[in-house]
Amino acid sequence: MFDITSGNRMIQAMDQSLTLASKRQAFIASNLANLDTPGYRTKDFSFEGALKLAIDGQKSPTNLTATHRMHLQGSTSSSLPASTDALKPNAERNDGNDVNLDRENMLLSRTQGAYQAASTFMQVELRKLYLLIREASAR
Amino acid sequence: MSIRQILDIASTGMAAQRLRVQLIAANIANSETTRTKEGGPYRRKDAVFASQDLGFAGALANAGVRVAGIKTSQEPFLTRYEPGHPDADPDGVVSYPNVNSVEEMVNLTEASRAYEANIAVVRAAKAMATSALDILRVQ
Numbered sequence: 001m002f003d004i005t006s007g008n009r010m011i012q013a014m015d016q017s018l019t020l021a022s023k024r025q026a027f028i029a030s031n032l033a034n035l036d037t038p039g040y041r042t043k044d045f046s047f048e049g050a051l052k053l054a055i056d057g058q059k060s061p062t063n064l065t066a067t068h069r070m071h072l073q074g075s076t077s078s079s080l081p082a083s084t085d086a087l088k089p090n091a092e093r094n095d096g097n098d099v100n101l102d103r104e105n106m107l108l109s110r111t112q113g114a115y116q117a118a119s120t121f122m123q124v125e126l127r128k129l130y131l132l133i134r135e136a137s138a139r
Numbered sequence: 140m141s142i143r144q145i146l147d148i149a150s151t152g153m154a155a156q157r158l159r160v161q162l163i164a165a166n167i168a169n170s171e172t173t174r175t176k177e178g179g180p181y182r183r184k185d186a187v188f189a190s191q192d193l194g195f196a197g198a199l200a201n202a203g204v205r206v207a208g209i210k211t212s213q214e215p216f217l218t219r220y221e222p223g224h225p226d227a228d229p230d231g232v233v234s235y236p237n238v239n240s241v242e243e244m245v246n247l248t249e250a251s252r253a254y255e256a257n258i259a260v261v262r263a264a265k266a267m268a269t270s271a272l273d274i275l276r277v278q
Binding site for chain 2: 018019021022023026027028029032033034036037040043045101104105108109111115116119120123126127130
């Protein structure tokens with residue numbers, strides 16, 4: 001039987017996005033909890049890289065098909081650092097801890113935003129399916 | 140589930156910072172204490188943090204934080220010439236606790252900011268859980 005939700009690429013992509021966003025939030029929680037732990041190193045992963053990897057496993061919905069010469073391709077520029085190595089060693093404190101409160105706070109709200117955006121997109125997609133089913137059964 | 144992990148990590152951070160604030164409160168309260176059970180003036184206490192394994196897999200293995208120990212400062216006592224004081228030595232010099240109130244205030248601010256950062260994580264995790272539940276609301 002055709003599965004109406006797991007066959008939907010949008011829902012699959014948002015599913016991956018939700019999983020990765022909540023995983024990243026756990027890393028940020030760990031960094032903030034260890035704000036004053038001597039020798040602690042910032043833990044993180046590249047959200048975009050991981051999402052790309054997760055989605056490439058399936059058929060990629062990010063490759064937009066241009067049917068008109070004015071159509072825009074989605075941006076592929078990565079604005080998040082792949083790892084925290086770029087911050088080292090400038091941000092390291094005397095106790096060997098390199099957690100940056102401002103960076104983690106920014107990432108916290110950013111990841112929350114990504115999570116909520118993904119859940120809203122998924123809700124919209126599911127609402128479309130629901131309307132479709134309702135319209136079909138009304139006839 | 141990741142949201143539960145996030146809350147677990149943030150709660151270890153909050154517990155650790157709360158204990159740190161308790162020690163700062165004890166230091167400030169005893170900043171003039173010249174008699175203790177161990178004998179001599181009060182000695183400044185400080186918490187030592189270490190990362191804690193919360194049993195999560197992978198890179199989140201040591202995600203939490205715990206208080207590894209409470210360090211009693213061995214710095215020299217502050218001395219003041221007060222011949223009338225009951226705890227003055229034969230030269231009239233009184234040893235006061237090695238508590239620097241400015242240092243305690245700075246530590247207090249740092250601890251309360253770190254506590255707030257963990258609260259922000261809890262708030263973000265709560266908002267994410269709510270938006271995940273909203274996916275079910277398709278009507």
